Amino acid sequence: MRLSWMIGGAQGLGVDTSANLFGSAVAKAGYYLYGNREYYSNIKGRHSYFNVVIGSKPYRSISEKVNILASFDAETVFQHFTSVTDFLIYDKASEIVKAETVRSMENEITEKVVKELESNGFGTSISDVIQYLNKRGVKCIPVTYVDEINTVINNLKIPPPVAGKAKNTVAIGASYALLGLKADYLRSAIKEQFGKNDLFYNMNMLAAEAGMKYAKANYNMEELQISDGRVQIDGNTLSAMGKIAGGLRFQSYYPITPASDESTYIEANQVVQTSTGGSGGVVVVQSEDELAAINMAIGSSLTGARSATATSGPGFSLMSEGISWAGMNEVPVLITYYMRGAPATGLPTRSGQADLKFALNVGHGEFPRIIIASGDHEEVFYDAIYGLNLAERYQTPVIHIIEKGLANAYSVLDMKTFSGPKIAIERGLLSEGGDGYKRFAFSENGISPRAFLGKASIFYTGDEHNEMGHITEESINRRIIYEKRLKKLETADKEIMEESMVNVYGEAENVILLWGASKGVALDAMEELNEKGVYVEVVQVRMFNPYPKEYMRKILSNKRRIIALESNYYAQGAEVLTEKTGITPTASILKWTGRPILLDELVSAIEDVVVHNKKRVVLDGGA
Amino acid sequence: MEEHNVTEFNDWCPGCGDFGILRAEDLALEELKFDYKNFVVVSGIGCSGKAPHFFSHKISGVHMLHGRALAFAAGIKLSNPSLNVLIEAGDGDTFGIGAGHFVNAGRRNIDMTLLVHDNGVYGLTKGQASPTLHRGEKTKSLPKPNINDAINPIALALSVGYTFVARGFAYDVNGTKELIKKAIQHKGMALVDVLQPCPTYNDINTNEWYRKRVYNMDINPVVDKLEEIPQKISAAITKSYEWEEKIPLGIFYQNELVPTFEERLKESMPDYMDNYPSVQKIEENGEATTVYDKLLQARKVA
Numbered sequence: 001m002r003l004s005w006m007i008g009g010a011q012g013l014g015v016d017t018s019a020n021l022f023g024s025a026v027a028k029a030g031y032y033l034y035g036n037r038e039y040y041s042n043i044k045g046r047h048s049y050f051n052v053v054i055g056s057k058p059y060r061s062i063s064e065k066v067n068i069l070a071s072f073d074a075e076t077v078f079q080h081f082t083s084v085t086d087f088l089i090y091d092k093a094s095e096i097v098k099a100e101t102v103r104s105m106e107n108e109i110t111e112k113v114v115k116e117l118e119s120n121g122f123g124t125s126i127s128d129v130i131q132y133l134n135k136r137g138v139k140c141i142p143v144t145y146v147d148e149i150n151t152v153i154n155n156l157k158i159p160p161p162v163a164g165k166a167k168n169t170v171a172i173g174a175s176y177a178l179l180g181l182k183a184d185y186l187r188s189a190i191k192e193q194f195g196k197n198d199l200f201y202n203m204n205m206l207a208a209e210a211g212m213k214y215a216k217a218n219y220n221m222e223e224l225q226i227s228d229g230r231v232q233i234d235g236n237t238l239s240a241m242g243k244i245a246g247g248l249r250f251q252s253y254y255p256i257t258p259a260s261d262e263s264t265y266i267e268a269n270q271v272v273q274t275s276t277g278g279s280g281g282v283v284v285v286q287s288e289d290e291l292a293a294i295n296m297a298i299g300s301s302l303t304g305a306r307s308a309t310a311t312s313g314p315g316f317s318l319m320s321e322g323i324s325w326a327g328m329n330e331v332p333v334l335i336t337y338y339m340r341g342a343p344a345t346g347l348p349t350r351s352g353q354a355d356l357k358f359a360l361n362v363g364h365g366e367f368p369r370i371i372i373a374s375g376d377h378e379e380v381f382y383d384a385i386y387g388l389n390l391a392e393r394y395q396t397p398v399i400h401i402i403e404k405g406l407a408n409a410y411s412v413l414d415m416k417t418f419s420g421p422k423i424a425i426e427r428g429l430l431s432e433g434g435d436g437y438k439r440f441a442f443s444e445n446g447i448s449p450r451a452f453l454g455k456a457s458i459f460y461t462g463d464e465h466n467e468m469g470h471i472t473e474e475s476i477n478r479r480i481i482y483e484k485r486l487k488k489l490e491t492a493d494k495e496i497m498e499e500s501m502v503n504v505y506g507e508a509e510n511v512i513l514l515w516g517a518s519k520g521v522a523l524d525a526m527e528e529l530n531e532k533g534v535y536v537e538v539v540q541v542r543m544f545n546p547y548p549k550e551y552m553r554k555i556l557s558n559k560r561r562i563i564a565l566e567s568n569y570y571a572q573g574a575e576v577l578t579e580k581t582g583i584t585p586t587a588s589i590l591k592w593t594g595r596p597i598l599l600d601e602l603v604s605a606i607e608d609v610v611v612h613n614k615k616r617v618v619l620d621g622g623a
Numbered sequence: 624m625e626e627h628n629v630t631e632f633n634d635w636c637p638g639c640g641d642f643g644i645l646r647a648e649d650l651a652l653e654e655l656k657f658d659y660k661n662f663v664v665v666s667g668i669g670c671s672g673k674a675p676h677f678f679s680h681k682i683s684g685v686h687m688l689h690g691r692a693l694a695f696a697a698g699i700k701l702s703n704p705s706l707n708v709l710i711e712a713g714d715g716d717t718f719g720i721g722a723g724h725f726v727n728a729g730r731r732n733i734d735m736t737l738l739v740h741d742n743g744v745y746g747l748t749k750g751q752a753s754p755t756l757h758r759g760e761k762t763k764s765l766p767k768p769n770i771n772d773a774i775n776p777i778a779l780a781l782s783v784g785y786t787f788v789a790r791g792f793a794y795d796v797n798g799t800k801e802l803i804k805k806a807i808q809h810k811g812m813a814l815v816d817v818l819q820p821c822p823t824y825n826d827i828n829t830n831e832w833y834r835k836r837v838y839n840m841d842i843n844p845v846v847d848k849l850e851e852i853p854q855k856i857s858a859a860i861t862k863s864y865e866w867e868e869k870i871p872l873g874i875f876y877q878n879e880l881v882p883t884f885e886e887r888l889k890e891s892m893p894d895y896m897d898n899y900p901s902v903q904k905i906e907e908n909g910e911a912t913t914v915y916d917k918l919l920q921a922r923k924v925a
Contacts, residue, residue: 027924189924231922245915247905250702271892274912280903281892283701288727292694295687299665299698302685303706305900307698325688385911418919425906433660452901453663453683453699454706459676461686462668470631470676471686 008076012044018168019050025189030224033412060520070171092142166207173211180217229415235407236261242384249305252296259338290315294322304452308334327367332391341594350594351405353567368489371544373401375519392428438467446487498551501543508535509560595622640793640819647799667692667716671740690721703901718754729783742821750824777863787813840871846878
């Protein structure tokens with residue numbers, strides 16, 4: 001079973017809280033969820049929405065089509081009505097509102113809405129939308145929010161601005177009733193979320209009960225068994241949690257969307273306990289800019305503390321000089337790179353994959369930069385730990401790419417996904433220092449024993465240096481130490497199994513080649529296409545430097561089609577494949593609108609390529 | 624402090640003020656008798672940036688990027704507060720490319736010392752005007768007189784929260800040594816701005832020019848009670864504007880009543896001063912020891 005539910009509303013009115021509440025209630029009934037969050041770069045007033053996919057097994061994508069749209073303002077209806085297939089929950093009082101009068105809606109959207117309605121012979125108000133939808137078999141449920149909120153105000157003596165927030169919960173009550181699940185799950189979710197505050201608890205209970213009266217069970221979803229516990233968790237939190245679990249002890253950052261949530265989570269949970277009965281803490285510093293953030297983290301790392309920063313495009317640009325210094329001085333540091341819509345400020349709250357080659361080449365000069373890219377929430381958690389390990393093993397910067405889509409989306413997954421086998425910590429080659437210690441001692445594999453500041457007289461310099469870390473411009477030393485640094489990447493290339501750098505799903509003559517967050521939608525599409533008799537294999541690259549050259553050659557030889565699927569214009573990940581292996585993709589499916597690749601648009605795009613032999617499909621689905 | 628044979632050739636110009644500063648630092652370290660392993664000098668870029676490589680004493684040195692030494696040093700100090708951290712930077716480093724870090728270091732009041740080599744020019748790039756060169760001055764390699772106003776490092780430091788603010792003169796080795804010692808011993812963020820001639824590019828603020836003007840000021844810079852702060856700061860700022868005829872040297876301001884950043888961190892991490900990041904054990908036999916069950920449990924929905 002796959003059911004898609006969406007809630008929308010003006011930013012700042014609790015859309016996220018509502019989506020979490022709804023998700024938590026459905027999760028209690030034994031369902032898995034994947035929820036995607038879309039919002040403007042704005043605090044209050046702009047349209048934001050949450051799209052939640054409910055499944056009896058885990059799904060990892062959202063679709064263009066939504067079964068149920070829950071709304072309490074006109075803009076949400078106008079923005080999404082063409083996507084609704086089954087039910088629209090809307091505010092009765094908004095029926096007279098015309099699209100042209102919704103000022104928060106961008107002109108381009110208003111024009112599109114008006115055109116769609118008028119070309120189908122309708123006017124431009126919400127009641128016209130209702131008729132439009134009725135004609136297409138969508139059932140529209142009018143909710144008299146005013147009455148429900150007045151009941152809340154009168155019964156609980158709550159001031160109107162506060163009570164207004166209960167609208168969301170009314171919409172959730174109505175949505176939830178459609179599912180046919182026991183009301184108690186919703187009640188207990190409300191208890192968990194608002195139980196600490198009697199007023200909010202009573203208000204939301206009243207609102208949910210009122211909402212549930214608006215709809216009857218339609219989907220008759222059954223309660224499913226849960227063997228172990230389940231968690232509802234987003235990408236930012238998982239990266240933070242992975243870092244904490246992986247022994248991070250210092251994080252510096254400058255506020256930037258969509259990266260900051262990670263750092264604030266770490267700060268909120270900075271005091272840690274250890275399984276050996278000890279305690280500790282992660283120092284989190286909000287710095288004056290990203291120049292300071294990266295350099296603080298590098299400085300901290302020299303003392304032996306596992307250190308990291310988190311940023312997105314504009315901040316990463318500022319970090320490039322510091323990353324080059326860390327490369328030159330062989331400093332382990334993890335940079336979590338939340339990728340969003342670029343160039344410049346671009347689409348600051350939307351997703352993108354346009355910075356892959358920037359990450360691969362960040363910082364002037366040649367030095368090893370290890371690049372890993374997570375494809376789903378489970379990978380985000382374990383890659384954060386892996387990134388800390390790789391940084392220390394190869395004494396060099398590691399860049400962990402997480403796209404905004406994955407960062408802000410949440411999954412409901414089995415708790416054991418994140419608490420499985422023991423987590424390995426590899427601190428790499430260490431030294432106790434002492435007299436005569438040479439930080440950059442030449443070695444066969446390029447790796448020198450690392451002592452921490454405080455253990456010896458140690459020198460570092462951004463200038464070219466000798467084994468002691470003193471400046472020298474002498475040619476032969478330059479030749480040797482330069483090679484030593486780069487040799488570490490060759491060592492990494494030899495030591496890291498190429499099979500671990502790639503995930504391969506299925507086997508077919510047509511391959512979808514991708515990296516990052518589109519993994520989820522590609523796997524969901526693969527299953528859907530299988531049912532239609534169209535077979536594809538999904539190849540997900542997880543590491544770009546070092547690159548799995550031989551393995552990619554092996555798995556991609558004798559394929560009929562290699563279809564690059566990426567959220568950028570040039571299919572940068574595929575360009576890296578060509579550079580490293582000489583293999584060129586035969587087709588591409590691309591999207592750079594900042595919205596996630598949607599399941600239905602991807603299924604038809606793959607059909608276009610595989611069945612109709614198209615070479616390039618550009619996607620733009622989603623509001 | 625252990626003396627070691629300097630093997631690095633010191634490539635500063637003959638007569639450079641850097642020599643005086645380095646000598647003062649070496650003497651200060653000798654008198655303070657630190658364990659060399661615990662003394663880290665972080666420097667920026669420019670002639671002064673090479674200083675850590677030239678110390679007579681065995682220390683650790685980190686020669687950082689242009690402008691970033693202060694931020695970098697903060698990372699070192701906060702992860703290992705048992706280290707003594709001295710930042711050595713130029714005037715361009717500190718008040719030009721690194722001005723944002725200079726300002727914000729004041730807000731944090733981390734227990735470190737910043738020593739600025741202040742000579743009015745960018746020496747290593749052949750003498751362009753630095754942020755401390757006064758308007759209208761045309762040093763040797765400037766094509767035209769400088770049309771930017773000068774930053775007043777003392778007044779700036781005072782206004783952004785430095786809790787120890789002093790000025791020295793590079794060729795007053797003994798006086799500068801005393802200031803460095805006091806700055807290092809001060810609890811909190813200290814600035815020692817050291818005026819120094821650049822015999823190669825600054826033909827205005829020469830050794831003779833300074834010698835005619837500098838004098839040791841006689842003020843009481845120490846804040847004993849919180850109420851004194853506004854008065855002490857305004858007195859110090861006023862003093863810092865003496866320049867053309869007479870240039871005061873010494874301590875402008877000293878206040879240990881402001882909690883350091885380390886003390887502020889201790890508020891949320893009670894064992895921070897003993898169990899700081901660099902000494903925490905994060906694994907045993909290769910297995911992670913940090914417990915995160917509670918974090919996961921907090922996200923449990925079913």
